[in-house]
Amino acid sequence: MKIDPASYRDPAGFVFSVDGEIYRAITAPAAEHWLFLNETGALRRLIDRGLLLSAEEVKPPEGCDGFAHVVRHPRLAFVSYPYEWPFAALQQAALLHIDLHLACLDEGATLIDGSAYNVQFQGARPVFIDLLSLRRYREGEYWIGHRQFCEQFLNPLLLQAALGVSPAAWYRGAIEGIPGDALMRLLPRRWWLRRGVLQHVVLPHLLSGRSLTRGAAPPLPRTALMAMLRGLRHAIAGLRAKPTGGRWTGYATENVYGDGDYARKRAFVAAAVRRVAPAMLWDLGCNSGDAAVTALEAGAGTVIGFDSDPDVLNQAYERAYREQRSFLPLLVDMANPSPDGGWNQQERTGIAGRRCADMVTALAVLHHLVIGRNLPLERVVDWLVDLAPAGVVEFVPHGDPMIEGMLRWRDKSQFAGYTPEALRARLGQRAEIVDELILPHCGRHLLFYERRP
Numbered sequence: 001m002k003i004d005p006a007s008y009r010d011p012a013g014f015v016f017s018v019d020g021e022i023y024r025a026i027t028a029p030a031a032e033h034w035l036f037l038n039e040t041g042a043l044r045r046l047i048d049r050g051l052l053l054s055a056e057e058v059k060p061p062e063g064c065d066g067f068a069h070v071v072r073h074p075r076l077a078f079v080s081y082p083y084e085w086p087f088a089a090l091q092q093a094a095l096l097h098i099d100l101h102l103a104c105l106d107e108g109a110t111l112i113d114g115s116a117y118n119v120q121f122q123g124a125r126p127v128f129i130d131l132l133s134l135r136r137y138r139e140g141e142y143w144i145g146h147r148q149f150c151e152q153f154l155n156p157l158l159l160q161a162a163l164g165v166s167p168a169a170w171y172r173g174a175i176e177g178i179p180g181d182a183l184m185r186l187l188p189r190r191w192w193l194r195r196g197v198l199q200h201v202v203l204p205h206l207l208s209g210r211s212l213t214r215g216a217a218p219p220l221p222r223t224a225l226m227a228m229l230r231g232l233r234h235a236i237a238g239l240r241a242k243p244t245g246g247r248w249t250g251y252a253t254e255n256v257y258g259d260g261d262y263a264r265k266r267a268f269v270a271a272a273v274r275r276v277a278p279a280m281l282w283d284l285g286c287n288s289g290d291a292a293v294t295a296l297e298a299g300a301g302t303v304i305g306f307d308s309d310p311d312v313l314n315q316a317y318e319r320a321y322r323e324q325r326s327f328l329p330l331l332v333d334m335a336n337p338s339p340d341g342g343w344n345q346q347e348r349t350g351i352a353g354r355r356c357a358d359m360v361t362a363l364a365v366l367h368h369l370v371i372g373r374n375l376p377l378e379r380v381v382d383w384l385v386d387l388a389p390a391g392v393v394e395f396v397p398h399g400d401p402m403i404e405g406m407l408r409w410r411d412k413s414q415f416a417g418y419t420p421e422a423l424r425a426r427l428g429q430r431a432e433i434v435d436e437l438i439l440p441h442c443g444r445h446l447l448f449y450e451r452r453p
Contacts, residue, residue, distance in 0.1 A: 001064050005346040006117075012132040015073075018061040022073045024131060031068035033109075033135035042107035043131075051100040053120075053129045071131065077280060077302045078356065081348055082116040082152060083171035084330040084338060086313035087160050087241035089126070092321065093119040094153035096126040098233040101143075105226055110137040114149025116177070123302065123326035124317060140219025143229075150200050151177030154232070157239050158183060158201070162191050164242035166310040168331045175341055175348060180205050196235020199228075246309035256401055259441040266294045268437050269361060269392055272448040273298035275434075276390045278358035282306065284334055284384075285365035289316035292327045295361065304357075305329035306337075334365070335373040357388040364444075367396045370418055371406050377418055381426040385451050393427070395420050395445040420445050 007015040012030035016023055026034050037043040038057065046052040053073055060070040082090055093116060101111045111133050118130040143149075155178040156167035163186060170178060184205045192202050257265065269291060273281070279301040283292045286305025295303055305327060307313050316329035332338060337351035362384055369375045384391055396402055397420065398412075407415065424447070427433060431449040438445050 001061070005344075006342070006348065008343075008347075010132055013067070016064070018064065020075070021061075022075050023058070023061065023064070024055070024071045024073060025064070025067040026069040026071065026132065028068045030132055030135070034069055034071075034131075036136045037107075037109060037134060040107070042104075042109055045107065046100065046103055046134075049103065050125070051096065051103055051128060052131070052134075053127050055131050073129070076120050076122070076129075078304050078328065079120060079349070079354060080304075080328065080330055081175075081338065082119075082156070083168050083175065084332055086310060086317045086329060086331055087157065087166075088314050088317045088321065089121070089124075089328075090116070090153065091157055091236060091239065093121075093126040094149075094157065094236050095233060096128060097149065097153065098229050098236070100128050102226060102229055102233075104134055105137060105222060105229075108137055109134050110141070111143070112145060114143070114145030114147070114152065116152035121328050124320035124324070124328060137222070139222060142217065142220050143225060146200075147180075147204070148177070150204070151179055153177075154196070154200055154236065155180060155183045157236065158187065158191070158197065160241050160244065160310070161239040162187055162242070164244050166244050166331070168310070172338060172341075181208070194235075195238065196232055200232060200235070241311075241314050244310045246311035256442045256444075257439070261439040261441045261444075264437065264439055265363070265394075265444075265446060266290075268435070268446050268448070269294050269363070270298035272390070272392050272435070273300050273359065275448075276359045276450075278388075278390070280304070280357050280359075282357040282360045282387065284360060284362040285368070286316060286329050287312050289319050289325075289327060289329060291361050291363050292316070292320075292329075293323075293325065296325055296327060300359070301326065303327045306332040306334060306351075308333040335369060335375065355387060358390065360384060360388045360391040361393075362391065363394040364396060364402075366393060366423070367403055367406070367418070371403065371415055377422055378426045381423065382430065385427070385430040385449070389451045390449065392446060392448050393423070395423050395447070397443050397445070400442065400444065423447070 002017050004015040013024055013026040047054050055071040055073055057069055058072045096119060104110050112135055113133050118128055118133055119126050120129050156171055159165050159167045159178060167178060180201050191197055273295045277299055281295050281300040281303045283303055283305040286292055286307050292303040292305050305316060310331055313329045313331055320327040332351060340350040341348040366380060369380045370377050384393060427449055431451045433447055433449050435448040
């Protein structure tokens with residue numbers, strides 16, 4: 001039995017794996033709530049609506065006795081974190097959280113927290129994963145997870161909607177979210193009276209530390225709680241991402257490809273994907289998702305995209321969600337990816353620890369790392385080969401407008417070793433170059449390789 005290192009805070013139970021299967025142990029104090037959800041049919045209805053990750057009670061695996069109940073969950077293809085989600089993904093996750101809470105209240109249950117880490121994605125569709133956050137509702141109780149929800153969902157969304165500032169770096173550094181008092185120092189006053197902001201940000205900040213009653217707080221009727229949740233949902237659904245000033249929003253349509261080069265590039269990628277048939281493909285520098293769609297249509301099971309531009313990632317996610325693609329674009333700087341974090345640096349796993357790709361595509365990315373970030377070519381090649389057993393890499397040569405722009409004020413001799421010959425030589429030390437294509441109009445090189453055993 002291997003206990004998930006992120007599943008340790010809840011005395012009601014924990015997640016563990018045995019032989020690759022995912023289980024959740026439910027302890028005696030939580031058994032009442034599990035039985036209520038299961039025996040009333042509420043659990044099945046929430047799962048069937050796509051709000052909650054599937055769960056079925058099973059006999060405990062050998063050596064895992066001693067729990068009141070054990071349930072089995074399907075294994076997620078990939079685990080991501082809210083500080084990696086583009087605006088639209090965080091927004092959809094927030095709406096799912098509220099929809100689940102409202103559905104629970106209709107079933108006589110409730111959610112006891114507001115954690116964004118209880119949401120994961122299956123493709124572009126969010127799903128709630130923490131069964132133990134659901135329990136029987138007690139009339140008059142408050143939502144104790146309200147502040148947590150605001151710090152992990154609402155406040156990061158407001159930061160970008162109001163200011164055009166991506167919350168990712170702040171959120172990654174403070175993984176419990178963005179505090180309301182900090183947001184208040186930045187939020188323009190014209191936003192203070194907006195729907196949802198006054199009630200969920202401004203007033204809690206102004207009233208923090210003050211007692212509204214001399215005794216206990218009065219009971220909150222369920223109808224009032226549901227009205228508050230509906231108002232919060234409406235406010236979040238109405239937010240729009242303010243552009244952050246990213247450089248690559250027009251790259252998919254404004255680039256150097258011409259005279260059929262782009263179609264040749266897509267065909268090359270598709271042929272490589274069909275040969276590998278990856279269950280999981282990582283698209284490095286995914287931009288708005290064209291290569292991801294090409295890979296999916298060629299037979300890739302799931303695509304995880306990585307890019308450092310919040311604006312193009314937002315476009316990519318909205319496209320994937322709209323088209324119901326098995327594609328999740330994430331905000332990750334490949335030269336400074338998400339590290340291990342949380343308690344004992346084990347609670348949130350860094351990108352390297354989540355490596356699970358059968359194939360990678362690195363299209364028009366190499367020069368950004370080698371020239372843009374001063375990383376040695378051989379190290380970048382080794383990193384690519386280590387990520388997955390197969391891949392497609394694109395080489396942008398000297399003379400390309402992109403390279404010339406990057407080198408305009410720099411010493412070009414510093415990058416004399418950045419050549420297609422050097423790429424082939426280093427790649428050939430670790431992998432077999434299966435196929436290569438030079439695009440005739442723009443002169444860019446595409447190499448499809450398979451790592452040697």
